[in-house]
Amino acid sequence: MSEQPARDGSRADGLANLPFQPPLKPMLAKAVVGIPERDDLAFEPKWDGFRCIVFRDGANVHLGSRNSKPLTRYFPELLDPIRDQLPDRVIFDCEIIVALENRLEFDQLQQRIHPAESRVNMLAEKTPADIVAFDLLAVGDQDLRGSPFGERRAQLEAVFADVSAPLHLTPLTRDHDIAHQWFVDFEGAGLDGLIAKPMAEPYAENKRSQLKVKHIRSADAVVAGYRIHKDGNGVGSLMLGLFDDDGALRHVGVAASFTAARRSELLEELKPLTENALDDHPWATWSEAGAQQQHRWNANKDMGWLPVRPEWVAEVKYGSTLNGRFREVTKMLRWRHDKEPSQCDYDQLDEPVPIGLDKVLKPERSGETS
Numbered sequence: 609m610s611e612q613p614a615r616d617g618s619r620a621d622g623l624a625n626l627p628f629q630p631p632l633k634p635m636l637a638k639a640v641v642g643i644p645e646r647d648d649l650a651f652e653p654k655w656d657g658f659r660c661i662v663f664r665d666g667a668n669v670h671l672g673s674r675n676s677k678p679l680t681r682y683f684p685e686l687l688d689p690i691r692d693q694l695p696d697r698v699i700f701d702c703e704i705i706v707a708l709e710n711r712l713e714f715d716q717l718q719q720r721i722h723p724a725e726s727r728v729n730m731l732a733e734k735t736p737a738d739i740v741a742f743d744l745l746a747v748g749d750q751d752l753r754g755s756p757f758g759e760r761r762a763q764l765e766a767v768f769a770d771v772s773a774p775l776h777l778t779p780l781t782r783d784h785d786i787a788h789q790w791f792v793d794f795e796g797a798g799l800d801g802l803i804a805k806p807m808a809e810p811y812a813e814n815k816r817s818q819l820k821v822k823h824i825r826s827a828d829a830v831v832a833g834y835r836i837h838k839d840g841n842g843v844g845s846l847m848l849g850l851f852d853d854d855g856a857l858r859h860v861g862v863a864a865s866f867t868a869a870r871r872s873e874l875l876e877e878l879k880p881l882t883e884n885a886l887d888d889h890p891w892a893t894w895s896e897a898g899a900q901q902q903h904r905w906n907a908n909k910d911m912g913w914l915p916v917r918p919e920w921v922a923e924v925k926y927g928s929t930l931n932g933r934f935r936e937v938t939k940m941l942r943w944r945h946d947k948e949p950s951q952c953d954y955d956q957l958d959e960p961v962p963i964g965l966d967k968v969l970k971p972e973r974s975g976e977t978s
Contacts, residue, residue: 622668626697627751631676632661633814634701635743637803640819643787644804650757651787652780653968654800654820655740656712657705662739664690664698671704679704682720685732686739686774693771700764701743701811706735710964712798715931738774740969742803745811753811760811779971782807790971795823795928795960797968822927825958826941830857830949832891832918834878842871843878846922846940847913849890851953857890861934863924881916889915921947929957 623629643651660679663670669687671679680687683704706717716735722728744764745753752760761780768777781787791802801822809817829848837844845864849857866874886892892915924938932954 623663623665623670625665626663626699627746627749628699630661630663630670630672632672632699632745633676634659634661634674635812635818636814636816637818637820638816640804640821641824643784643791643802643821644819645784646804648806648808649804649819650761650780650782650807651784651790652742652778652803652805653790653794654803654822655703655705655742655778656714656798656800657703657717657740660702660704660739661745662690662698662700662702664694664696666696667691681725682722682728683732683737684729685736689775690739693775695747695767697746697748698744698767699746700741700767701745702739702741704737704739706737707798707965708735710797710966711962712965714798714935736774738776740776740778741768742778743811753813755810756808757805757811758807776969779969786971791821791823793961793963794968796963797965798930799968800928824925824927826923826925827956828921828923828944828947828952829860829863829938830918830952831878831916831920831922832857832859832889833885833913833915834874835862835913837871842866842868843874844871845937846874848922848924848934848938849918849952850957851950853954857918858932859891860929860932861926861936861938863922863938863940865937865939878916878920881919882914883917885915885917890918891915918949920945921949921952929959 658679659674661672663672669680669690671683671686673679686704704717706713706720708716717737720728720731720735720737722731741764743757744760744767745751747763747767752763765777768775771777781790787802801820804819804821806817829850831846832849833847834843835845835847836842843866845862847859848861848863850860852858921944923941923944925941926934926936926938928935
């Protein structure tokens with residue numbers, strides 16, 4: 609008697625009837641500045657979630673991550689909707705998202721990755737995930753990876769024509785005016801920009817054959833400390849702060865990605881600010897605790913930091929904010945010695961106008977797909 613598939617879909621076996629099996633590295637995108645004005649492109653929202661390739665072979669469902677590690681056990685609430693609403697044999701590329709109050713919440717999505725099964729099940733009920741599909745790689749016996757994106761999209765629309773939450777089809781447009789409007793509007797629901805896809809391209813595993821357009825902004829932030837680079841030489845990252853309405857300096861993120869030469873220069877530049885740095889430092893109460901922190905997913909990662917007197921201001925480039933912090937690591941542009949630290953507040957940040965996630969999933973106009 610053949611072994612029955614696990615109902616949580618945690619195993620990657622049992623997929624022998626599919627045209628190909630996991631792991632599969634997803635097609636990637638190269639960052640560009642500005643929305644490309646090309647007639648061969650289609651535009652989709654850039655979702656802020658976990659990239660996932662879904663393999664479904666009968667009762668067997670496997671959720672594969674971008675790094676090929678399975679996500680299946682962390683999202684049990686998605687398995688039955690996939691079984692109930694999609695073809696018996698299908699492989700598609702998608703994003704797993706979590707939305708609260710009609711807006712994407714990446715912080716809550718990250719909490720879903722937890723080793724304890726009891727917590728996984730609790731969070732599946734408390735903060736359930738959704739799937740947004742944007743490419744079809746196989747259906748039935750058909751391996752579609754060699755087909756042009758335009759053909760894959762048409763078949764994806766057919767497969768997802770009658771689905772309901774938590775399964776969704778991402779909107780798409782070939783109209784440049786609509787793409788520009790989406791780029792502005794959809795950030796208000798927590799999205800991350802646009803993806804531009806050549807209509808004639810096949811699915812190129814692990815290649816940056818698509819384009820991504822993200823929001824780019826700058827802000828002035830107080831430098832209140834730094835971490836040594838992982839190789840032990842020079843500054844690895846600068847710890848940044850902004851003043852809130854009560855006058856408290858809040859830690860909002862870091863600036864990093866310095867060259868080796870620049871890391872050494874920064875160490876020398878900041879040396880005068882290390883003297884008596886903890887005297888009246890706004891983060892002095894957690895400096896010792898911070899030095900003992902462990903990274904949530906990497907117990908060997910040193911989370912310690914070294915304070916500096918918060919007297920210097922750096923202009924940094926960032927994309928977006930999330931819950932009062934920079935969403936991603938920022939890039940330092942220059943020192944702003946003409947600025948006073950007290951001028952570095954939240955009011956300078958460019959915040960998008962909020963809109964509901966439902967307006968992203970079902971925009972009034974979505975353009976043509978071919």
